[in-house]
Amino acid sequence: MSELLGIILAGVLTHNILLTGFLGMCSFIAISRDLRASLGLGLAVTFVATFTAGLNALIYNYFLAPGAMVWLLGDSARSIDLSFVSLIVFIAVIAGFVQVVEMVIQRWFPLLHGVLGIFLPLITVNCAILGVSLFMVIKGLTPFRATVYGFASGAGWALAIILMAAMRRRLDTSAMPRAFAGVPVTLLLTGLLAAAFSAFAGMEF
Amino acid sequence: MHLLVTILVPVLWILAVGAFVLLVRKLVLPSGPVRLEVNDRLMDATPGSSVLEALGTAGVLIPSGCGGKGTCGYCKVRFRSGDVPVLPTDSAWISGEELAQGYRLACQHRIFGDMAIEVPEKYLSIRRVQATLKAARMLTPDIRELVLHPDESLDFKAGQYVQVEIGDTEEQRAYSIACAEGSQDIILNVRLVPGGLGSTWLHSLPVGKSLFISGPYGDYELPGEHGTQLLLVAGGVGLAPISSLVRTVAATRNDMSVRVFLGFRTLEHAYYLDEFGSLSHPDLEMHVALDSEQREGFYHGFVHEMIKNVYEPPQKQPVSVFLCGPPPMIEAVMDVLSEMGISRSDMFYDKF
């Protein structure tokens, strides 16, 4: 239990994928202009990260990891190591998952589609999602833990973009040198936010 | 054996993902075309496309300012099938009463089965035509007049607008028609918006080139009642539809009295004044305000201040108001006019 809590705190705070890994920056910069859209995108990233991390962990642990296919092919598979293709397989799984989710919610949950719909295509190419799957391999997580880790990282990403959107709302009404307005000041703020979050790094879970 | 597994397993996984996506697609979308009933006409639609796209494919053009992003609210239609969910984008543009009657944004709802909708009858006459830029000139430092010659004439009413397709992009922009009803050519006044996609393109379009426009769009109709007073108010390039109305009324409606109030920044930014001055109409008055310059014969200040000082609403005549210009100007003028006792339901406006 405490270990799961550790994974969650690490994902949200100490190892926030956006503020310590700087992954998913392009949609972060583009969408944090608007608070409502940031909420929507944050939700969508959390949702997709949770499930794709779990799915990819299943595939990795039962097919791709060194010797993972022993359950399928017997002892002779002990020396098979497919981890070098995990990147490609993960990308395919993420793209496929996003497509399926988009079709399903478009058909049966139009209200949810109104909130998430326009963001889903953005997510296929959000590197934070792929990052979560790759990190979970490095960390050697089981499928269940990977799901928790995916959720935590997604929530951390959502937290970061919502914080930034709230700050940018204030920026909109403040006097700003022209050269700084828009993206430059957002990048500066992201740096400050990341520095602030690095204060959490002292906590090891 | 190892080599085979090494190749097969990843390939199979990727194929499996693809197959799964296809399978879900089959489950989600009906296979054949579905039936879309528009008013009394039946047309085929591709399942999964939005109602707006389906109408476009079937040749029924309805207004859409934002190209289907749900940010303009123009594509409102009534769904006859009852259970269409209300999306946040719907309620941003459509009143509770209309939502209850089944009005929704056509671009926000997709077709998965047979569906029946109603569009205003006049939308059925909207067409997409190719037009050639016949002539162009600068009216002011930032407004270009474009004379378009459409391959087939558009049967428009004064005060209506066309949608112009912007070059190779998917974008469209609305521009009011500035010439009198019955004209074969379509005249537009386009103000250059710095950094603006559509206005920049239209300002740099050379004479002789062709482009696609669709129309006519817009709900305003000149009041049929004899002796109505027409009150026209424009700020800046908002003059475009007002110009069409003034010219049309001058040519066809001697029974109306016409009061025109125009606002510009400086005299350099004003246009069409001489042409209006030479129109012959028994009861046409024109007042011009300049807010950043003092000039002999012009009111110095904003157009709503001028109206407050100069205009007297008629006692018995009915009044029909058409306002066009930037949103703050429209708000200010509507406030002044309602203080004078003119009902907001008699005021029609286009916010640029």
Ligand SMILES: Cc1cc2nc3c(=O)[nH]c(=O)nc-3n(C[C@H](O)[C@H](O)[C@H](O)COP(=O)(O)OP(=O)(O)OC[C@H]3O[C@@H](n4cnc5c(N)ncnc54)[C@H](O)[C@@H]3O)c2cc1C
């Ligand atoms: C019914 C209707 C009739 C219209 N008739 C005319 C007309 O006769 N003549 C005319 O010049 N324009 C008219 N417009 C406005 C026109 O459709 C475009 O919005 C305008 O030309 C700007 O388009 P763009 O592609 O150049 O700018 P965009 O690329 O859309 O925008 C560039 C920048 O300008 C801002 N912007 C966009 N539109 C406006 C605006 N209207 N006012 C202030 N800032 C804006 C955007 O926020 C953006 O920052 C009409 C609009 C409507 C809805």
Ligand code: FES
């Ligand atoms: S087309 Fe703009 S809201 Fe539908």
